Amino acid sequence: MRTLIPEPRHVDIGEGEYRLAGPLRISGGGDQAAYLAERLSIAAGIRATAIDATTTDNSHATVVFTDAVGLAAEEYRITVSPSGVRIEAGDEAGRMWAVQTLLQLFPPHVYGPGPMQPEDLVLPCVTIDDAPRYRWRGSHIDVARHFLPFEGLMQHLELMAMHKLNVLHLHLTDDQGWRVPITAYPRLTEAAAWRPGSLAGHQPAPDDNDCDDVADHDGHRHGGFYTRGEIAELNARARTLGIVVVPEIDMPGHMESVVAAYPELGCIHVEHPRTCWGISEHVLSLSSDAVDFCRTVLKEVADLFPGAPIHVGGDECPGKEWMEHEASLATMRAVGAKSPAEAQAWFEKEICSHVLDMGRRVIAWDEVLEHGAPSGTTVMVWRDSEAVNTAASAGHDVIAAPTEFTYLDYRQHRGDEHPLTIGGYLPLSKVAGFSGLLDRVTVDHQHRLLGGQFQLWSEYVHDWSRAQYMLWPRGSSIAQQLWAGAPGNAATLERMREHTVRLTAAGINWCRDAE
Numbered sequence: 343m344r345t346l347i348p349e350p351r352h353v354d355i356g357e358g359e360y361r362l363a364g365p366l367r368i369s370g371g372g373d374q375a376a377y378l379a380e381r382l383s384i385a386a387g388i389r390a391t392a393i394d395a396t397t398t399d400n401s402h403a404t405v406v407f408t409d410a411v412g413l414a415a416e417e418y419r420i421t422v423s424p425s426g427v428r429i430e431a432g433d434e435a436g437r438m439w440a441v442q443t444l445l446q447l448f449p450p451h452v453y454g455p456g457p458m459q460p461e462d463l464v465l466p467c468v469t470i471d472d473a474p475r476y477r478w479r480g481s482h483i484d485v486a487r488h489f490l491p492f493e494g495l496m497q498h499l500e501l502m503a504m505h506k507l508n509v510l511h512l513h514l515t516d517d518q519g520w521r522v523p524i525t526a527y528p529r530l531t532e533a534a535a536w537r538p539g540s541l542a543g544h545q546p547a548p549d550d551n552d553c554d555d556v557a558d559h560d561g562h563r564h565g566g567f568y569t570r571g572e573i574a575e576l577n578a579r580a581r582t583l584g585i586v587v588v589p590e591i592d593m594p595g596h597m598e599s600v601v602a603a604y605p606e607l608g609c610i611h612v613e614h615p616r617t618c619w620g621i622s623e624h625v626l627s628l629s630s631d632a633v634d635f636c637r638t639v640l641k642e643v644a645d646l647f648p649g650a651p652i653h654v655g656g657d658e659c660p661g662k663e664w665m666e667h668e669a670s671l672a673t674m675r676a677v678g679a680k681s682p683a684e685a686q687a688w689f690e691k692e693i694c695s696h697v698l699d700m701g702r703r704v705i706a707w708d709e710v711l712e713h714g715a716p717s718g719t720t721v722m723v724w725r726d727s728e729a730v731n732t733a734a735s736a737g738h739d740v741i742a743a744p745t746e747f748t749y750l751d752y753r754q755h756r757g758d759e760h761p762l763t764i765g766g767y768l769p770l771s772k773v774a775g776f777s778g779l780l781d782r783v784t785v786d787h788q789h790r791l792l793g794g795q796f797q798l799w800s801e802y803v804h805d806w807s808r809a810q811y812m813l814w815p816r817g818s819s820i821a822q823q824l825w826a827g828a829p830g831n832a833a834t835l836e837r838m839r840e841h842t843v844r845l846t847a848a849g850i851n852w853c854r855d856a857e
């Protein structure tokens with residue numbers, strides 16, 4: 343039996359095998375059946391026909407999908423017998439995960455561009471019962487620090503589906519760039535999306551001027567944004583694959599790019615989006631125009647990402663400039679905020695209720711807990727299991743994104759850095775401890791824990807090939823832990839050797855030296 347990642351809950355291996363032959367006859371299964379046909383036709387050059395199970399005798403179908411009552415969300419059952427393949431699921435997501443498991447039962451080259459030998463399309467007789475441990479299994483990508491190409495994101499969706507990951511969290515805006523078009527504010531894509539250069543090498547050690555832009559940069563204009571058409575295409579493919587794309591608009595800190603494009607929305611003048619990293623003091627002001635800007639942006643983002651939860655950031659916002667900015671001070675007086683912390687608490691309440699009023703789940707980084715997160719807010723915790731407990735005991739749903747186990751921008755090697763990363767050492771062997779952190783969340787709070795995700799911050803990730811190198815195979819290990827609740831075969835490179843052949847077949851620049 344092949345190594346399956348993530349590992350199913352229960353596998354019963356039978357006698358014999360089933361050999362697929364074209365033309366493949368698939369009964370039922372809707373979009374997921376079409377996806378299976380698409381994949382097999384690319385890899386194996388096999389022709390597939392869908393049979394309408396309601397009007398045609400399906401006894402000669404190779405793959406039969408049936409809707410099962412009594413299976414939970416995302417749950418599925420696969421039965422391969424000498425007479426064919428039967429897939430039962432309670433919902434579309436369950437059908438998609440069944441198809442993904444089926445693909446992993448074929449030789450790894452099924453993930454390649456083809457062609458395979460037709461006689462390689464052989465499945466072992468087996469019964470598989472499977473369902474996920476956590477319902478939020480996410481991959482975060484920062485496309486703001488470095489703009490990453492649309493084609494990379496499209497390819498990433500396929501890799502996510504292979505690993506039964508179901509949330510793509512896009513960090514769309516930051517001090518260094520803005521990546522989404524907003525009708526009322528055209529300068530966001532004309533000016534905020536572009537910076538005159540990027541810091542070369544490591545950021546200098548913090549000093550008194552840590553929050554000022556570092557003057558030295560490489561002089562290469564950098565930037566870009568996704569068009570409305572691309573966003574619609576990304577959402578459509580994600581939907582087919584059982585994935586939701588969650589947009590993040592980080593506010594009111596991490597908005598120097600906005601201040602550069604619309605000086606009237608900031609507290610001081612800045613020339614251009616930030617060319618270095620770190621925490622910027624050049625935050626959005628608290629004027630009524632600035633708060634209206636946030637509401638307008640979130641409304642359009644909600645339209646661009648139909649039905650999706652919306653992340654409103656809220657991290658690392660030094661409110662120093664507010665204390666010297668007349669319009670911000672006026673707002674603070676009007677709402678009775680005496681300190682930057684109280685002002686941010688007020689801001690979060692305004693913004694989170696705006697998103698909730700649009701009928702969407704609203705998510706914020708765990709700093710919002712320090713300001714008293716508005717009720718109904720889902721908290722994304724980038725600290726430890728104790729912080730998960732704190733958020734849950736305050737009545738919030740929680741997503742675990744802990745630095746210690748899930749920051750894939752950290753380096754994977756001891757010793758020399760190749761290539762340069764932000765710092766911190768997070769080898770595969772350490773990543774395997776993530777499920778242990780989730781297990782340490784108190785039983786009383788487990789029902790609040792939606793799941794977790796891994797983050798790829800892109801200060802040092804310049805292109806999609808580098809992104810792949812940082813993401814895999816550490817991402818395989820986290821996906822396994824979120825689905826199955828333990829690292830299993832994804833604990834070491836040796837044990838997932840067969841799985842990495844799939845990554846190779848898919849053309850992924852995965853890290854071959856994972857420790």
Ligand code: TNX
Nearest residue numbers: 657707724749751764799800
């Ligand atoms: C912290 S975690 C950040 C990001 C950086 C990252 C680098 C969080 C909400 N903020 O802005 O990119 O560290 O590892």
